[in-house]
Amino acid sequence: MWGTCHCSGCSWESPGAAVATARGALRSVSVSLAMRCWLAGQGRGSGCTATAAQRRGSLAGCRHQTTTPSMPWAEPGLRRTRSAAALRRLVPRRFSMAAVFADLNVAGAPERKSLQSLLEAAAHLGYSTVAINHVIDFKEKKQEIVKPISPSELFPSLPIVQGKSKPIKIVTRLTLVVSDPSHCNVLRSTSTNIRLYDIIAVFPKTEKLFHVACTNLDVDLICINVTEKLPFYFRRPPVNMNIIISSAAERPLELRGPYDVANLGLLFGLSESDAKAAISTNCRAVLLHGETRKTAFGVVYTKKTHRASEEEGVLPVRKKAKTEV
Amino acid sequence: MDERAVGAAAKDAVARTHGDYGLACCSIAFTVKYLNAYTGIVLLRCRKDFYRLLWSALPFITYLENRNQRYSCFFHTLHVGGTIRTCQKFLVQYNRKQLLLLLHNCTSEEERQSIQKSLLSCCLKEVEEEQSQSGDEEDDCAETD
Numbered sequence: 151m152w153g154t155c156h157c158s159g160c161s162w163e164s165p166g167a168a169v170a171t172a173r174g175a176l177r178s179v180s181v182s183l184a185m186r187c188w189l190a191g192q193g194r195g196s197g198c199t200a201t202a203a204q205r206r207g208s209l210a211g212c213r214h215q216t217t218t219p220s221m222p223w224a225e226p227g228l229r230r231t232r233s234a235a236a237l238r239r240l241v242p243r244r245f246s247m248a249a250v251f252a253d254l255n256v257a258g259a260p261e262r263k264s265l266q267s268l269l270e271a272a273a274h275l276g277y278s279t280v281a282i283n284h285v286i287d288f289k290e291k292k293q294e295i296v297k298p299i300s301p302s303e304l305f306p307s308l309p310i311v312q313g314k315s316k317p318i319k320i321v322t323r324l325t326l327v328v329s330d331p332s333h334c335n336v337l338r339s340t341s342t343n344i345r346l347y348d349i350i351a352v353f354p355k356t357e358k359l360f361h362v363a364c365t366n367l368d369v370d371l372i373c374i375n376v377t378e379k380l381p382f383y384f385r386r387p388p389v390n391m392n393i394i395i396s397s398a399a400e401r402p403l404e405l406r407g408p409y410d411v412a413n414l415g416l417l418f419g420l421s422e423s424d425a426k427a428a429i430s431t432n433c434r435a436v437l438l439h440g441e442t443r444k445t446a447f448g449v450v451y452t453k454k455t456h457r458a459s460e461e462e463g464v465l466p467v468r469k470k471a472k473t474e475v
Numbered sequence: 476m477d478e479r480a481v482g483a484a485a486k487d488a489v490a491r492t493h494g495d496y497g498l499a500c501c502s503i504a505f506t507v508k509y510l511n512a513y514t515g516i517v518l519l520r521c522r523k524d525f526y527r528l529l530w531s532a533l534p535f536i537t538y539l540e541n542r543n544q545r546y547s548c549f550f551h552t553l554h555v556g557g558t559i560r561t562c563q564k565f566l567v568q569y570n571r572k573q574l575l576l577l578l579h580n581c582t583s584e585e586e587r588q589s590i591q592k593s594l595l596s597c598c599l600k601e602v603e604e605e606q607s608q609s610g611d612e613e614d615d616c617a618e619t620d
Contacts, residue, residue, distance in 0.1 A: 275551060312576075403537070407551040410534040417492070417531050 251408035252279040252433035255396035271402035273309035273318040281323040288333040321348040329355040349440040370440045392432045478507045480541040492532040500525040
């Protein structure tokens, strides 16, 4: 069914599956971040004829908000099992809340007009969030990591998402094409402009780097290009991995609607719920992870104790953002 | 836009995505039921069992070819319904929403008045509409933009 809740009380497979990154390492972060899950579905159309009230009633126990899905998804249909060698595109999508679709990879063109038309197309299709991507390739001569352009400066008026009344949200993303372990050092340095980006993604070119990225690096996303033959294979089948799909669109014509992209996920072998999560909930996890990277390496809870000055649960700043609060 | 061009593009995409099997499955009862060149709405009809094949192949269409001229485009699926009637009902609501959006965005005064007139006429008609009966068709219709 289109739209299942991530809380432990509902019929989701694994509440911890809503992990913030594709690495699957931060199992606790998303849950402790009090992520409010939304049922997917867009606000257009007459609404599903299914028992929306029932769904709402069953989820009343959890602190989740639900919206009725508008697209009447039919029966499951062709369910494909995931194969170990199935290559998927880990393109980030902008994340949105329930019924919120995100396209996390929109090529950051230097011209303003083309970017504007791209954003308008994305808003018209129903994407609530879009991440403008800047690719940095270290193979070429040393490139400066420029400051991300603030979206508010570029576009005074953002297009409104179709089906909602809010304007589209723009987030900045940086992709590092790494082919050498020394390139990763830039991630650890705190003096560069990297911190100013909302999402950081890495595009490993070798298998070793892929493993390093999965285990150690402090990135939000790991990119895989599925159009070319990979120079390495996945050691582990990517089960329970959080996968997102994004467009890497440079022109408005290269964008596709969110439901179409979810279908592409089905083609890749994802299950139906995974495919839908690939453009909504997983993307939201990425955004939240990016936010935690900006502020603190984890979640800070403050509890009121009888000693009012005490603060509980402040996490140390660590490279590995494994947090358990 | 041409019905044949759209149909040919869709079949070609299905052939590229799902091979001969997919092409054969989808071509059993495949037609382009409705095409509106001004609004860009296309209604495709296929067998209910194979609607996913067609649906997943639609994003792969990047251009329409008509008389040796290529027009870049993309298909945005708006609605998948079991009968043509449900698709039509959805289309009516969708068009109504689009009119509202147009009203919001339009610039000149005469445009605004004409849109308002059409909005009023279609909203009043809805009140008088009789209840439609659902058909018993075994097909699936995909409404695409």
